[in-house]
Amino acid sequence: MIIEVENVSFRYAHSPEPSLRGISMAVRKGEFVGIVGPSGSGKSTFCLTLNGIIPHSIKGEFRGNVYVDGLNTREHSVATLSTRVGLVLQNPDAQLFNMTVEDEVAFALENLGIEREEMERRIRWTLKLVGLWAKRHEFPPNLSGGEKQRLAIASVLVMKPKVLVLDEPTAQLDPLGRKEVLSLIALLNREEKITVILVEHNTEYLLEYADRIIVFDNGRILMEGKPEEVFENVEVLENIGVRIxxxxxxxxxxxxxxxxxxxxxxxxxxxxxxxxxxxxxxx
Ligand SMILES: Nc1ncnc2c1ncn2[C@@H]1O[C@H](COP(=O)(O)OP(=O)(O)OP(=O)(O)O)[C@@H](O)[C@H]1O
Ligand SMILES: [Mg+2]
Structure with a gap:
């Protein structure tokens, strides 16, 4: 198992109620896991436990254990964990800081102590993979929404993580951008064998590509199984607001x-x- 989550609970500091309540799950290497659930059910909080941002950078009460590629997140820094698990968030603008597309991707590698040649090789591989090699000299804010999000994906991919965790990466994109990003995610899973954990409201896409669906509700896992099995529970899912x-x-x-x-x-x-x-x- 590339990810193992054992009975994880988390309560944000100053929050009266826990946001995660005893989550246990595991993810196989190469698997594509889709996460759905109503707003406030803990999907984003869960994503933050997968690369150690919780408990290292966000204060609160954390219980249980998360293992990433065998490493207990309690015992390793977010920087170390980031080379195993790449986290991509909803808003691409908040994840881009550099003057060119190429610098954006290089930036992620700077603190890893990688040789110049290897750095260049990796940057080229990553930018070609996400389809932005031709735009490497452009100013990131000038890219389209879909391109920005593909660049955000590139800047974590360049660290060669085994797992990619994406928290509603298409929520702020137009239909074209959404399509670009979703096809890239499917390609990374199928061709590059990267393990994918994707929070996504587009259940049509999940039905097509996910190996397994996990439904969150009120900080717990309500249901888990193959997409066909899970989506068959039409009434339960519609009641909590999951699109069928x-x-x-x-x-x-x-x-x-x-x-x-x-x-x-x-x-x-x-x-x-x-x-x-x-x-x-x-x-
Ligand atoms: N920084 C924070 N401090 C305190 N409470 C928080 C914080 N972030 C989230 N919460 C609370 O934790 C619960 C779970 O929130 P979370 O953002 O993980 O849900 P979500 O499933 O990602 O929702 P959405 O679909 O709206 O993105 C909610 O009750 C939310 O109000
Ligand atoms: Mg969220």
């Missing part, structure tokens, strides 16, 4: 109308059932 993928929602309605006896996931099959129902109505 359109395909599953349609199939759920078909089942309610008595047109199928179970929820179907296959697009072709849904079309067949709809056609059949339509023909039956006509005749």
């Amino acid at each position: 993928p359109a395909r599953i929602k349609i199939s759920y309605e078909l089942k309610r109308m008595g047109l199928t006896d179970k929820i179907i996931f296959d697009r072709e099959r849904i079309v067949e059932v709809l056609r059949w129902a339509y023909q039956r109505r006509k005749s």
Whole structure:
């Protein structure tokens, strides 16, 4: 297991209630885990425990243990943990500080004591991977939203982390930028075998790409399983405000109308059932 979380609870200093309440989970190397859940359910807080920002940089009461690639986050600095787990946040502007795209990526490597040649090799590899090599001399604020977020991803990728944790990386992007970033994440998982933990409201995308979905509610894990298994719980998820993928929602309605006896996931099959129902109505 590349990540192991053992009974983790966290209460922010000055907050009366804990934001995480006994979270236990583990992530396999190469796995793609999607996290969903209503606002305030602890998704972002959980992400911050995965590279040690909690408990090292954010004050509060932390219980349990998080192991990243075998390292207990309590015993290692955020800088050390960052070479294992790259964290990407919602707002790309808040993560970019340098004058050029290239400097932005180089900046992350500066304190790692890597030789110049290796640094250059890694910067080239990373910028090509995220599709920003041609824009390496540009001023980051001039990039589009999708490009900025791809640059933020590049600046953690350049440290060659085994795990990428992304907390709603597309929330502030337009549809095109969102698509760019989501395809990049799928590529990193499939081609580069990077373990991905992604907080994302686009459940259609998660249904397509995630190996497993974890549903957070009120600081706890409410449900966990394969996307098809989890999204089948349409009523429970809608009650807490999790969006159901359109395909599953349609199939759920078909089942309610008595047109199928179970929820179907296959697009072709849904079309067949709809056609059949339509023909039956006509005749
Ligand atoms: N810095 C903080 N200090 C005190 N309480 C906080 C802090 N950050 C978050 N919280 C509280 O912790 C709980 C979980 O918040 P968190 O941001 O982790 O939820 P979330 O699932 O990421 O929500 P969203 O979908 O809105 O991003 C909430 O009740 C929130 O108010
Ligand atoms: Mg959040």
